[in-house]
Amino acid sequence: MRVVFCLWPNAAHLYPLVPLAWALQAEGHEVRVVSHHALEDKTVEVGLPAVSVGAPDMVPMGPGNPYPEERRHMAELSAALSPSGGDRDTWDVFTHFMLPSIWDFSPMRPSGEDSFTAVDDFVDFARSWKPDLVLWDPCFPAGAVAAAACGAAHARLLWGQDYFGWSRDLFLSSSSADEAQEPLAASVRPIAERHGVTVDDELLLGQWTLDPLPEAMRLPTEALTVPVRWVPYAGQTPVPDWLRGKPSRPRVALSLGLSQRMFLKGGWGHVPAILEAVGGLDVDVVATLDSTQLENADIPENVRTIDYLPLNQLLPTCDAIIHHGGVGTFAAAASLGVPQLITDTDDDHGVMAAPGEGMEASKHAESSITAGYVTSRSAGLRLNHRTQDVQDIREHVLSVLKDTRFRSGADRVRSEVLAAPSPASVIATLEALTAMRKGTS
16 A cells, blocks of 8 residues: 555654554555655654655744634634533643644635645645555644545544544534534635535544544544554654663653643743652652753752653653653553653643743643543552642652552553554554545545
């Protein structure tokens, strides 16, 4: 088969697909990775052939872009829909984070022909290369349009919860909903109509969906789902000398995410308290934080700071990890059976704030999801940096390190992750579904 992966241009969207892309290549299938020029170097670095589309000088920012008119429209729709409780949190993640990423390349309100450059390039490539299967990132629905335009089978490849299908279901279930106003369809319609493609559930949600999350973490949707195991991968670096041997005392990793620090200008006020809490403990701490995240923080003697270190190198040497709750970091720790402490707050649907210039987040968009799953399995604890002081955080860290139930819970989570088919094992399913669906778009 000829298989295209297409994704929003961020390394956090690239790394989860690498094991599956490698597995396909190892079976003799041809693979291409289509994205914006901003991801070209990273794609080549992981050993995959890159096809770049769109204007090279355009800077994709997704939630980092203001989109004032679109955001006002979403606020009006949200007020009319009035989701509550957990529904409000999930809806806010969709409207504040996911839709702006889609708008970078599939604008709800196109400003001119330049708005469509990436999609036009992609459709031209698909019609020329003639893929059998397109696996597309839900933040980059141009993949579905290109697949439909060239007659390829196509499926979504998730990297987190299915906010897209869930939010569409929520909106359409409202008695006063106008289907023409449904945000996902409204965002995809301009590029679909431009290329003569019908907007329907199959275009918006794929002919099927590859889902790497444990079933208990998924949002309820009607999508046909093919489970696939999340194999942790990140951009690699040489293994440092100090990481090669077994540490002489317990080791704790501290990571607050690559994507967060790319887009957020603030929201790191809890870092000094975490570092103070682990300082003086009889543990080694490896903090993969950059200068912005470490601003105003004192570095204790037992803390080693490093801007970047792949978690699949670091975590096998660790007894616990403190992190921001992103699904990628959660999945890496879960796959390796490492207990987790996840920073999360009780802020009411406070996933996004925009004070002045730049963006701040009171919590990560996925932290409540991952923290809830981890604590439900006794695989770790939640750190509420709004309410817990330094002593509280210190006691939580010591508890996770000393209480064997957390290691047992982490082993249980690892078993749930490993229960899904490996990337190599799922290829036969992809071949069969592609043969059934190719040419039916």
